[in-house]
Amino acid sequence: MTTPAMEATGVTVAYGATTVLRDLNLRVARGEIYALLGGNGAGKSTTLNAFLGFLAPQTGSVRVCGIDVAADPLAARGQLAYVPENVALYEHLSARENIDYFLRLAGSDRTGATMDATIDDALRAVRLDPAAWTRRLGGYSKGMRQKVAIALAVARQVPLLLLDEPTTGLDPQATSEFNTLLQDLRARGSAIFMVTHDLLGAAEVADRIGFLERGHISHEVAASGAEHYDVRDLYRRYAGATNAAARPEAA
Ligand SMILES: Nc1ncnc2c1ncn2[C@@H]1O[C@H](COP(=O)(O)OP(=O)(O)OP(=O)(O)O)[C@@H](O)[C@H]1O
Ligand SMILES: [Mg+2]
Structure with missing residues (x-):
């Protein structure tokens, strides 16, 4: 088993x-x-x-x-990845920047194009509107923030x-x-x-x-x-x- x-x-x-x-x-x-x-x-x-x-x-x-x-x-x-009720991410960073930052914090050694591809794949997987990927989280809705938090979990595999x-x-x-x-x-x-x-x-x-x-x-x-x-x-x-x-x- x-x-x-x-x-x-x-x-x-x-x-x-x-x-x-x-x-x-x-x-x-x-x-x-x-x-x-x-x-x-x-x-x-x-x-x-x-x-x-x-x-x-x-x-x-x-x-x-x-x-x-x-x-x-x-x-x-x-x-594991934990998504609390109110997702705590950096408001002044974009979705891509938040994921990049937290992946590095989690010890990821991906760099350059490999890192970019990982982030894009994760954001696509959670179906976050690509137009929002480079916008600051400050303007996001609750559902969009949650997608970013889950994208981080996807990227961490x-x-x-x-x-x-x-x-x-x-x-x-x-x-x-x-x-x-x-x-x-x-x-x-x-x-x-x-x-x-x-x-x-x-x-x-x-x-x-x-x-x-x-x-x-x-x-x-x-x-x-x-x-x-x-x-x-x-x-x-x-x-x-x-x-x-x-x-x-x-x-
Ligand atoms: N740090 C703590 N110190 C003392 N009591 C606590 C602590 N955390 C939770 N409790 C108590 O333990 C019980 C369970 O709390 P818990 O937060 O796990 O419930 P919950 O099922 O998540 O509730 P909710 O649906 O309101 O989120 C409650 O009676 C709460 O008051
Ligand atoms: Mg609770």
Whole structure:
């Protein structure tokens, strides 16, 4: 069996006396799109932070492409790209300049024409309008910024992409373009793990949807071929998860 792109086994995370994740088990295969849903405060960002190595679980293990995040956080982070809800890139630089800068920061030794070709290929892959490539990010919309952040992931050729609420604040057109982009990335072999409140968007693109409730995955559903999901069933489960999140002590 190939190593999963990401895997959490028996993970517990507590902030002081408050346990947020308890016995979390999660596995995302290479080339799979996984959407994690859960109410506010359910622990979705905490889960991302554990995979990013920003916090150390009290128990259990977190692995990225087989690398134990606690043992080697830098190597683990080298395998993934993280796109936060509000993308942080340089406003006074263009899309091309931002990618060039961050690729060098990530240790790329590409130069000249090779670097240019890498950047152009990535920007084409995310379908950013070529007219915008050399414009400063200061004038970009949220959807355009997100494309630049994802283009950086494409250029780095990392096998795993982590996204926190990627479609919040995108209009329907941008959301639909974004979903197409995720499918393109999957076709390139990337695994994608996204935290979202957009149930319908998740049902459109994800191979599996997990519901985070009371600190662990309470339900996990898989898209079966072209049939996709029973959306009414998903709504019922999601409403259940959000209600439970509002009552963290509920058994
Ligand atoms: N650094 C921290 N210190 C203490 N408590 C924290 C910290 N970070 C998160 N929490 C608490 O942990 C719980 C889970 O937070 P988290 O941010 O993971 O939720 P979330 O599912 O991402 O929510 P949202 O949908 O609002 O983004 C919340 O009760 C939150 O208040
Ligand atoms: Mg969050």
